[in-house]
Every structure is written in C-alpha cells, then in structure tokens.
Amino acid sequence: MTLRAAEVEVGQTRELVVVEDLTRTQLVQYAGASGDYNPLHTDEVYATQVAGYPTVFAHGMLTMGMTGRLVTDWVGDGRLVRFGVRFGRQVWPGETLTARATIEGLREEDGDQLVDLVLTTINQAGDAVMTGYATARLDP
C-alpha cells in the first residue's frame, strides 16, 4: 500500500506503540543484527561498573529503526527520500515507546509529489526520546 497525495492532509497524525517493555534480549538481537556490539548496550557489568550507568540502554539506532516502521507502514515501502533523527533521552530496558508521525506539508519537487512528516518517539512517561523528520514520494 502506498499513500496517495489525494488522501493526505496537513496535520494528519498516526501513532504506533513500537515496543512494550523493552527487553535486554532485544538489545542483544539488535547488536547482533547491526554489528554494533558496544557493551554499553548489552553488557550489564561493563555498563554499571566501568561506564557508571544504572544499567544497559538501547542503541539509538534501535529506536530509529522501530520508528521507521510507523513511517513505512504509512507512506509505503520504498518511498522514503529522507529520514533523519536527533536522539534525546536514553531508552532503558522495561520502557514502552510510542512513535508519532504528523504530516507537516505537501510539495512538488522535480515532478515528484512529496510529503514531509515530523516524528516524535516518546517513552511511557511522555518524554521525547527521539525527534526527527521524514520525506516520502507519494503517488498522485
């Protein structure tokens, strides 16, 4: 399914719970898949005793990857032109994250119909852990 320009209005919003009760095992899964074996994310002994954190915390790229699901579920596969984020607060095991995308604008560029989205991913306390943007090509 691909989003069509005629279906889109500025201000439309979608939300998706992208993880409920984040597990340390998912951090291990992401480390293995991505190749980012930084022990801050998977090694409790290192994270607490050497790095001084309360426990391990999620790769920022895991939050971005999970948020990408909301975006591609909405705009369609293979439609992204740009996708960027800034990481804020750290994400800890046990957290529940909700991604939100809002349509900020519609425009035409080089004959393509584009949609601009603003993104925010929040934790269970309502605090933003990541903010960002995405642009996608729409069908007319």
Next chain:
Amino acid sequence: MSVDRFPIEAGHIMIFARAIADPNPIYADPVYAAGTELGGVIAPPTFLRASAQFDPDWPLRPKIGEPWIGSGRTPTGVPRGDGGEEGTSLHAEQHFEYHRTVRAGDVLRATERPGRRWEKQGRRGGTLRFAETVIEFRDEEGGLAVTMRSVSVRTEQVVQVEEKEGQ
C-alpha cells in the same frame, strides 16, 4: 568507516527486521515481496548502519586475539589509562538520504568522508565534542544509492539519566 563490499543479503535483512520488531513481510517473505510493486525483498530504512558488519576494522566488534572493552573475568578487558579515552561516545544524530531503494542482491561500497566537528558545553557532562561523518553507499555500477550522515558526541563524564545529548 569504509567498506569495499557490503552484500545486501535477504537473511541479514530478515534478522535485522526482527531486531527492530518490524513484521512487514517485504523484509522476510521473498514470495510476498516478489508480488509487490518493488518485486523483491528490500532493506528497511535504517539497515545500512549494519554495513559495520562488513568493515574489517569496525572497533565495536570483538576481534580474535585482541583485548575487548567489555567484561569477562574483569569488568573490562581494556582498563582506562591504557589508551582508552575517558568519557563516553554516544550517538547524537542520524540522517539518511535515499537516492534509490536498496534491495536484497545489491552489493554496495561505502566510502566515508569526514564532516564537521564542533564543541559545546553540556549541562552535566562537561565539554561535549561533536563529530560528523558522511558515508556514501554506491552500487556496483557506481550509482549513488544512499547518503548516510551520523553525528557522535563524546562526553567528558558519564551522561546522567536526565540529560539529553544522545545515545
């Protein structure tokens, strides 16, 4: 990070999609994917960070016969003061620009160029040192597929839970 050969493999995409908890069958079911307008398995939007797997010098992977920063008999195999840098390096920003869809079967080459560097004062972490890297992913014909820009931040101290400088 520069990678001469990053083969985009369907099995790797499936495992990556599981890790980011994305059940979209275009990442895991070649039969379904073949019936879509894209005609086959594609990579999720953030997949190209996994090019690290194909970088022989990637520092965040244990290497045979070399000390590793993580715990074993001791909490770290590379005690600080042994050349390990103080503070923590965290991921502050990530940006992708897609010039075309990346598909299973593509073979990409990643070329890194350094980006900007800047500093600012953190509220708790002392001086924050930001560094940007830009990686271009090109296909075997030399066509630009994706441009990836990453910003890391190195803090002088452990970043407190309530701080907002990256992960």
